[in-house]
Amino acid sequence: MGEKIRVVHYLNQFFAQLGGEEKGGVGPGLKAGPVGPGHALERELGVDGQVVATIYCGDNYFAEHEEAAIEQLLGWISDAKADLLIAGPAFESGRYGVACGAICRAAQVQVRIPAVAGMNEDNPGAALYRKSVYIFNSGPTVARMAPVLGRMATLAIKIQRGAPLGKPEDEGYLSQGIKRNEFAVKPPAERAVDMLLAKLRGEAVQSEISSPQFTAARVAPPLGDLSSAVIAMVTDGGLVIEGNPENMEPGRPTRFTAIPVTGLERLDPGAFDVVHSGYDTTVANQDPNRLVPLDTMREFEKDGVIGGVYEVIHATGGAHAAVENAVRIGQSIAARLKAAGVQGVILTST
Amino acid sequence: MAQICTMIPVAKEVGSLRAIASGGIVSPTGNAELSAEKEREYRRELVRRALKILQEEV
Numbered sequence: 001m002g003e004k005i006r007v008v009h010y011l012n013q014f015f016a017q018l019g020g021e022e023k024g025g026v027g028p029g030l031k032a033g034p035v036g037p038g039h040a041l042e043r044e045l046g047v048d049g050q051v052v053a054t055i056y057c058g059d060n061y062f063a064e065h066e067e068a069a070i071e072q073l074l075g076w077i078s079d080a081k082a083d084l085l086i087a088g089p090a091f092e093s094g095r096y097g098v099a100c101g102a103i104c105r106a107a108q109v110q111v112r113i114p115a116v117a118g119m120n121e122d123n124p125g126a127a128l129y130r131k132s133v134y135i136f137n138s139g140p141t142v143a144r145m146a147p148v149l150g151r152m153a154t155l156a157i158k159i160q161r162g163a164p165l166g167k168p169e170d171e172g173y174l175s176q177g178i179k180r181n182e183f184a185v186k187p188p189a190e191r192a193v194d195m196l197l198a199k200l201r202g203e204a205v206q207s208e209i210s211s212p213q214f215t216a217a218r219v220a221p222p223l224g225d226l227s228s229a230v231i232a233m234v235t236d237g238g239l240v241i242e243g244n245p246e247n248m249e250p251g252r253p254t255r256f257t258a259i260p261v262t263g264l265e266r267l268d269p270g271a272f273d274v275v276h277s278g279y280d281t282t283v284a285n286q287d288p289n290r291l292v293p294l295d296t297m298r299e300f301e302k303d304g305v306i307g308g309v310y311e312v313i314h315a316t317g318g319a320h321a322a323v324e325n326a327v328r329i330g331q332s333i334a335a336r337l338k339a340a341g342v343q344g345v346i347l348t349s350t
Numbered sequence: 351m352a353q354i355c356t357m358i359p360v361a362k363e364v365g366s367l368r369a370i371a372s373g374g375i376v377s378p379t380g381n382a383e384l385s386a387e388k389e390r391e392y393r394r395e396l397v398r399r400a401l402k403i404l405q406e407e408v
Contacts, residue, residue, distance in 0.1 A: 216365030283382040290380025348378040349355035
């Protein structure tokens with residue numbers, strides 16, 4: 001079994017037994033050994049570990065001085081020669097949950113020790129840190145403190161010892177969106193039929209894949225006066241400068257290009273290319289205005305239909321884009337256009 | 351933002367409500383089957399509709 005794991009436990013002012021909301025402004029503190037729920041945690045660690053120190057901080061203080069609080073707390077974690085940090089559980093307490101996630105991530109990165117936080121899956125700290133920290137789903141109610149600490153201790157010991165972890169739903173932690181290959185006894189067709197039959201019988205069915213989560217974008221208010229508005233053009237159809245000097249990806253995009261069109265009346269096929277792995281680019285290459293309508297927009301600019309054409313076309317190749325990258329690319333382009341005073345956008349998609 | 355695209359339901363699903371049907375997957379603002387003059391008119395009409403929908407409540 002080896003030596004006992006040296007555990008440092010993080011608590012807020014309430015669980016560190018300093019007081020309630022009125023003590024939220026209390027700065028970081030340190031106590032030797034377990035405090036409050038730390039006693040139960042130490043029992044659950046059993047022969048595998050001991051709580052060598054408890055560190056705490058008021059929820060408001062942490063939220064208002066995160067950097068300073070983390071620096072102080074990390075110092076104590078290092079001094080305690082900790083092998084493992086356990087934070088919370090914070091259940092539904094939002095500021096406490098965020099603090100648990102933040103201190104765990106900081107300990108992993110800066111002190112280089114594993115860390116486990118506990119909180120309810122709806123806690124804002126879970127959304128912020130579930131991808132970088134193992135977060136045990138404590139459920140909402142503090143009444144379950146004892147069983148939660150038991151399962152958190154088991155999970156934390158496994159992680160600290162580098163033991164293989166089971167699936168999130170079996171171990172109790174929140175999915176980090178990581179896929180691992182595993183061998184299945186039955187081939188996919190049989191598993192699919194089994195699933196269908198189970199569904200028909202009204203039994204619980206767990207899909208083997210999780211579909212990406214889309215958050216719908218907010219729709220902008222209508223544009224007022226078109227004849228004074230600067231309109232930008234954006235495309236996910238893979239427009240690039242002739243020869244693709246920036247080496248833009250034809251698919252699975254991670255970035256976008258900004259193509260200046262000042263002085264151009266149209267997109268000349270000799271000056272531009274279309275690079276995209278998701279469709280046949282022949283006709284767009286013959287006339288790139290079929291992808292981004294610069295020629296028409298210049299005519300409307302001249303006729304006074306619009307105030308002006310924004311002089312940069314932003315483009316990416318949208319084939320098989322990862323949702324995270326697509327969101328980042330879209331938000332970056334939108335931020336640039338907004339900063340440049342653009343009032344409307346035409347997005348062309350293939 | 352107005353989006354000229356083929357898969358309108360996909361656009362609307364992610365909140366791009368000002369979406370209008372394009373000239374096709376391979377040429378959103380064109381149609382290689384048309385004569386040059388007809389294609390120009392087609393593009394003008396499409397962009398005009400995109401600009402119009404920018405001014406509308408959705």
